Amino acid sequence: MTTASPITEVLHREGSQQPDPELLRRLYSYMLKCRIVEERIRVLYRQGRFAGNYFAAVGQEATEVGTTLDLQPEDTVAGSHRNFVTNIMKGTPLTLLFAHIYGRATSPDQGRSAPAHCGYAPLNIITPSSTIAAQQNIGTGIALAYKMQRKPNVVVALTGEGATSLGFWHEAVNFAAVHKLPIIFVVENNGYAESVPVSLQTAVEDISIKAAGYGIPGVTVDGNDVVAVYTAMREAISRARSGAGATLLECKTYRWYGHSEIDPAKYRDPAEVEYWKSRDPIPAMERNLASRNLWSDQWKQELTAEINREVDEAIKFAESSPKPQEDEALDHVYSFSIRERELKRKVWSPRSQMGASWR
């Protein structure tokens, strides 16, 4: 296990080789895009423009981006309710993401899953469920298939720290360890599982230490340092692709807002929130880029304008998309249709063997 590594150490670990400027810029621009998209979703929610709820990862962008940028299309992302934005790094079009938020017929699941639960089969993003640690277990099965099929792909399975309290999570990690599966268990330790602080969740300081119990490497990084997260993730991914097996990667970060849009998060000390806001991963990366002469305010303005344009278009697409037909609720239960079974009832008349009539 290694502990939180500041940016300089990570760069130092890479020796004299400087990171690719384009990569650094991309890490930044994806964080900015995630932030803009989620803040916009929150506004839309408060405006009552979509139903349900949303679980923002604002403040955690370094972890979201660092763990899922540069995956291959066939790599799987198995995320939870707070990983909606991983779709952006994977490449799901924003139009589909907003159609999903709005529950429209054009969304990848045609209006079935809750707003935060967006999957996208063409890019191997599992549609999430609300039961915690379920996706990690399914992800383990996908990793098993990749191994059996001799595919060079990996699974990135993301949970919060709360998931690690479930026996089910441990079943997945153990299984993946036994079979040396190409999966990275990312634990986004944002300090709270809904309202329960991490101190009531686990007795260890670093969750990555739990990896030792399964015989896989465990790494803890500063989850607000996108370069640190990305670098640790690259190592874990190349380990997985090479057949060396699973890694547990803990990213220590912080959730700026409540568990969901209906949670004012009054259980937290405002000073704690302020401290973490002062560690906002986005300005931190701006400073990093500036120190390398890779930064200008104008670039940020252009980038922001471009992202906002894309978001506006996606919202327009979503709002003009058709709503599902009511009886489409009957579709996709099985590989065969249950429509007739549900919509038509045969009624048998007395003493008539063939006397069934439709009602």
Next chain:
Amino acid sequence: MTYIDAINSALHEEMERDPNVFIIGEDVGRMGGAFKATKGLLDKFGSERVIDSPLAEGAIISSSIGAAMAGLRPVPEIQFVDFITPGMDALTQQAAKLRYRSAGTQTCPMTVRVCYGGGVGGGLYHSQSNTSWFIHCPGLVVVAPSTPYDAKGMLKAAIRNDDPVMFFEHKKLYRSIKEEVPPEDYTVPLLKAAVRRKGTDLTAITYGYTLQLTLQAAEQMKKKHGAEVEVIDLRTLSPLDTDTFLESVAKTNRAVVVHEDNRTLGIGAEVSAIIAEQAFDCLDAPILRVTAPDVPLLPAAAELERFCILSVEKIAAAFERTLDN
């Protein structure tokens, strides 16, 4: 061929036919399964396709779900349905909903083989039926073949089906009955009930092991009362083939549902409700259910078990009450 050999033969043939089919479960490899259903598979197909899993039902089922999503055809084995509870989230919230929650873009062609049923002194954790837990989950297909012929043909059909299938095998069927099973490839379609005995006076509806008891009770009715009981084997418990038993009830005007699971919200409750809704005018007598009482199943001592388990006598008594009405 016995039921267990029919299962074993289906597994051998399907694994030969399709390299995507694999087996995973506790003791399925080196030991060939607690009941020897997977005998010989490890030697023939190797440890990558016959996986002795860690002792973790949640991981057995979840890893099967993921593998199925990624294009494989897993056939996990759960030794006893009594042990399936750690895998309940995986089955009821993941496997059952995956197709639905992704609008058909993510699917789970998995066949979970589960051993169920009592009458062998297995006690509270080796005797249950619990089919209703899964019948209550749209998205899961629940089947319970009652004969060796069906066991082989339905297992093959289940493995080739694109839905998650819960495949219930009664442990008393494994070695108690034999019948001719074709050595060649065949399938028995899912979702279709079978008429196992023709009759005109009463319709008995059952599945799995209790079909044997029901057929014996039907013979008693013929001998004692000259009454002809029509016996329907549901074969698939969800989604139900309702037409087969409704057509029969429309003809016989009497119905008895027989199952080994608890009474409340067992399949008998559903079948009775469907008959009441769709063939009420055809009935000449109240629908009766012959089931286990609503106690945890099954107490270990022989006397207690005998009270709870079904018998030919209990079924025959219900037939007589219905015929007397």
